[in-house]
Amino acid sequence: MAIASVCSTAQTQIDEILEEFKGRTIKNVFYVACGGSSALMYPSKYFVDRESSNVTAEVYNSNEFIYRDPQTLGENSLVILCSHKGKTPETTEAAKFAKKKGALVVSLMYVETAPLADESDYIVNYSWAPPGELDPHPEFMNYAVLYRLTAGLLYIKEGNDKYEKFVNSLESMDAVLRKVKIQYTEKAKAYAQEYKDEPTIYTMASGSNYGIAYSFAICILMEMQWINSHAIHAGEFFHGPFEILDENCPFILLMGLDETRPMEERALKFLQEHGKKLLILDAKDIDLTGFDEEVKKYLVPLVLNFVLRVYAVELAEARNHPLEVRRYMFKVPY
Template sequence: MMQTNVVTKAETQVEHILEAFKERALDRVFFVACGGSSALMYPSKYFIDRESSSITAEVYSSNEFIHRSPGTLGPSSLVILCSHKGKTPETTQAAAFAKGKGALTVALMYVGEAPLSEESDFTVNYSWAPAGQLDPHPEIMNYAILYRLSMGLLYVKEGNTKYQKLLGSLEHLDTVFAKAKAQYAEAAKTYAAQYKDEKVIYTMASGANYGVAYSFAICILMEMQWIHSQAIHAGEFFHGPFEILDKDVPFVLLMGLDETRPLEERALTFLKQYGEKLLVLDAEHFDLTGIDEELRGYLAPLVLNFVLRVYAVELAEARKHPLETRRYMFKVPY
């Protein structure tokens, strides 16, 4: 019963927010967060960019959001903020700043109450599981909540029917994740054993998947494993970054199912021609049974992110470097 209440609470929170959408004239969405919380907002921006004819979306790092102070921020703005434990100072300050401009503010957090929720109009509490572990409620994980809000917004304002298809698809996400974990478990161990001593690993993707590549680079490889990395947009690869490629440079390429896949395919052709240390995770190889065909391009990043977390756990184990290890974060003033 307690687990059911967790889902019901989050869904009820979203329903209240959708009701608030009906009462506001909204023409711009600002996704505001830091680090991994910011990265997971890219798929929702991609959705709004493609699907909306009247609403635009931007992703901002919390501190720059305040200092840049977008001229379009105002009463017709929706500001969605995320902080895992709701204590990121920059994000809490960004919520207060947005409210001061008259914007409607929505906070996403794993915990129940925190400073971020106190500065926001609405709060949604998402479900979370440690890296590589199966979340008992992936239908209300952070990515899913963001899609519920962005697709729900376009449903309310423009009659976009993908919101209903999302709700049905999310019910199958637990099975999709379980199959993906079983499919890649051994491959992740093999990769970790082979690449555990690398000093640098680049990541690459495009479209709805770019945020996943960015998150793996800065949160897993740099923050949690102290491995040099950089997330490269597949469309930018041939405009400078490809000069770094040779047979000794490791790359992780994510290939999704959205409209930008040709960019990733072009990058793959070049990587295979001039590189050897390649990890290619292709969403075409996932079993997405139960996910609506029209939503597979949007939901593929969620599965790619989960699979990468399976790899992260194995890499940490092979390197004898726990994902929780930090030098500076939460330990020194910054």
Template sequence: MTNSMPYTKADSQLHQIFEAYKQRTIKRVFFVACGGSSALMYPSKYFLDRESRHITSEVFSSNEFIHRNPQSLDEHSLVILCSHKGKTPETTEAAKFAKSKGALTVSLMYVEHAPLADESDFIVNYSWISAGHMEPHPEIMNYAILYKLSMGLLYIKEGNRKYEKLLSSLDNLGGVFEKVMKQHEEQVKAYAEQYKDEKIIYTMASGANYGMAYSFAICILMEMQWIHSHAIHAGEFFHGPFEILDKDVPFILLLGLDETRPLEERALAFLEQYGEKRIVIDAKTFDLTGIDEEVKGYLAPLVINFVLRMFALALSKARNHPLETRRYMFKVPY
């Protein structure tokens, strides 16, 4: 299970984790984190839901994971956690809680030493650059690491060959990002100018893409730009939320390549009929040369997220509101 990329520290860490997979009976996976770290786990859960014959998965917010105390959490559980700096108190406590139940705990972070690492069986260090910059090495970013953990699990436990297809495709993802950047560079600047004065912007998606919409709503628009937002699942749009749509309400709609795309297309048809302000990021317009056909649906969210990051940076410049600006986070007790 190797690829043609240079062997990294993360690869070494993953090798140790895969050896631990082989030694354990794993019946369920719990993805546990907060905020943006939680959002990035949705694509991997989608993969496990679609592909696994025997292993179930759930996504929990760290604090609720502890308080809800799932009875199925035991020695046959794999708990994957994430905290960028490894210092999120709720996530550190969740790792400690999971270990007390006998679960195998694997934590992702971009720092080498942190409280979360002390409470975890294994850690994986990913590459990370602030939201104001574009990442040049997508194959070792957090989304990719999570896919390696989940696809590697099914490779080992169920013989799922998509792990190998993932590795070869990740080799080419950087080139895809470069092409997408050129394709959307002027478009995101135009969007930023058009939407810079909006007081509220909704985001919508389904399936493997939903985490991208959620992350953009709560981390970029609300946290980093102080713009009111809400992430709407495309399948839930027609069960209440569509009543707020009119020609003055802006939406960002993500169209992916996975099996739930018809839900997003249905939402788009309604937005086109009754709304006027919309940004549509459609994975079908991307040049995905080098991405294996069988994993395009799983990797499309990573490319969509790249375009969203471009838009976030352009929006922050158009609004003269740096993405690093905060009122409360890291500044007051909470």
């Protein structure tokens, strides 16, 4: 798809879906995907949890969605799925499963045609750029499309006024990310040189940012760099994981602006008292000019995700381990 047409195509697709919302009763939203595509759905679930009094939201791994067979899934359900190239078999099967249950099925993907598209009622083609590179249209990247759909749903069903604030704020995403790349590139280079030989790096966050930490741990560190990792919820840190901390144990802590920040601040205090190898990425240190105050906390995950991608690129360079290298994925039967 030509770059110039990405925005208009995605907006038209989103408008059609929002129009469909008007004629349907929707009581619950199921966000369904695998891996990084699943992780990017956590911020939207957080938004629904915080903002809606009538609609509930859950995030499911595609296969477990089918095996667990939620009894609340039905004709009053919205199922939003995501697969980068629309070829993830489990996600395609989950779409087919949801349609059989009578749910409205919406799928996000980077490509125009794919098996997942064939099993969906609607699709949205989002904008995409490789890790660490500036997306030509970040206002329509996958995270942003999810927010447009989710906030749009609550606007239509409950009159939530944050939809327009999201739309307006997303227009500033390009400027924010450009400043972020300048702010963090040299820091990422230095970090990569210092930590390139570490066998293990833990990530931690909470609330709307937890999915970002999870994605970095499983998709970047484990999948793309073969570094042992685990995403730790800041609220769970003191219920087991903190015993692994010592002066030689690297931690990355994401600190957001949402209501769960006190948990991250508590974790930060302990990390600084008992650890040394720390990378603290705090949204308070980032210029978020252009973001509406009421939705800023929800947009932080999109920004921190980009920051981590900048670090990923430099880490891969320092380790001479390209992000594209795989041992098993797409190479052996699984």
